Amino acid sequence: MADDFSNKILIFSDGACSGNPGSGGFGTIVVLPSGQVEELGAGFPNTTNNRMELVGVIRGLEKIKKVPGAVWVLTDSTYVIRGITQWIWGWRKRGWKTAEDQDVSNRDLWEVLSEEVVARKRHGQVDWKYLRGHQGTPGNERCDEIAVAFTKNKNPSLYKGSLLNYAFAIYDLPEDLSLPPEKPRNEKKPEAFSYLSYVNGSLARHSSWGDCEARVKGRPGAKFKKALSAADEVTIVTGWGIDPSSLSKLDED
Numbered sequence: 001m002a003d004d005f006s007n008k009i010l011i012f013s014d015g016a017c018s019g020n021p022g023s024g025g026f027g028t029i030v031v032l033p034s035g036q037v038e039e040l041g042a043g044f045p046n047t048t049n050n051r052m053e054l055v056g057v058i059r060g061l062e063k064i065k066k067v068p069g070a071v072w073v074l075t076d077s078t079y080v081i082r083g084i085t086q087w088i089w090g091w092r093k094r095g096w097k098t099a100e101d102q103d104v105s106n107r108d109l110w111e112v113l114s115e116e117v118v119a120r121k122r123h124g125q126v127d128w129k130y131l132r133g134h135q136g137t138p139g140n141e142r143c144d145e146i147a148v149a150f151t152k153n154k155n156p157s158l159y160k161g162s163l164l165n166y167a168f169a170i171y172d173l174p175e176d177l178s179l180p181p182e183k184p185r186n187e188k189k190p191e192a193f194s195y196l197s198y199v200n201g202s203l204a205r206h207s208s209w210g211d212c213e214a215r216v217k218g219r220p221g222a223k224f225k226k227a228l229s230a231a232d233e234v235t236i237v238t239g240w241g242i243d244p245s246s247l248s249k250l251d252e253d
Contacts, residue, residue, distance in 0.1 A: 005173070007033050009071045009124070011060035012131075012170070014143035015052025018151040024048065025150025026056035027143035029170065030063050037166045038063065039142075039158040043150035052147065053077040054109040061116040070124040074177070076133035076140055081179055084113055085128055129177040134213065136223050138168040145218065169220065190228050196236055198223040203242055205233075205250040 010031040017024040024047035028040040040059050044052070057073055057080055064071065075081065088110060091097065096104045104110065120126050131140045149156040159166060195212035197204045199222045206212040209226070216222035223240055227233040234244040 009064055009069050011073045012139035012143050013056035013060050013075050014147050015049055015056050016147035016151050017049040021046055021048050023151045024052040025147045026052045027146025028056045028060040029139055030060055031170055035163045037163050038160045041146040041150055050079055051106055053080050058113050068123045071126045072129050074129045074131050076131045081128045130179045138172050139170050142168050192226045193229050194227045196225055198240055203246055
């Protein structure tokens with residue numbers, strides 16, 4: 001990776017919601033350069049996914065309020081990143097109205113997040129890094145696991161202690177942490193040709209994301225990705241260092 005993150009405070013965060021609105025939860029992991037890790041999380045009975053994404057980041061920033069140093073916030077929410085780095089300036093100028101003259105959703109949380117970011121800059125730079133969701137990044141997957149557990153009214157055990165004893169390879173980050181180009185509104189996502197997973201040296205093809213997720217969930221080092229075509233499958237497995245001829249031997253779940 002081009003950037004050095006070894007001396008940065010890392011905040012991983014994710015939100016989830018069962019129904020939208022519905023039962024929600026967030027999961028956040030704070031990693032300090034000193035080698036300490038703390039997991040955060042909570043559940044909320046009637047909320048939305050976007051609110052949970054915001055709350056997770058806010059709680060992470062609150063946790064390091066008095067800790068000096070530069071910060072990376074790592075999230076799979078383009079809503080959070082674009083909101084705090086791009087959209088918020090226009091919202092404020094318009095009196096917290098969107099370009100369509102509608103009230104900005106979650107204004108209360110945007111204002112809190114903005115205050116946290118401004119306060120944080122007195123202690124160190126805040127950089128926003130995008131993690132593509134469900135791509136096997138350990139920090140993102142663990143945050144998702146915590147958040148989902150809270151949507152189901154479960155109370156997962158949250159770790160606090162030394163990085164040396166942490167069960168997840170938290171510094172295993174993808175090379176590309178850039179935000180993807182913003183898609184035109186109302187543009188439909190391309191349908192999946194298949195979903196591929198690679199777990200413990202075994203490649204599999206799935207017809208649905210649910211089947212793929214069930215295979216890789218909680219499996220450290222697992223790789224998985226949506227393929228848009230047969231040619232895309234070849235590109236994916238080649239990138240994983242797998243002989244593409246192995247695709248011909250797969251059957252969908």
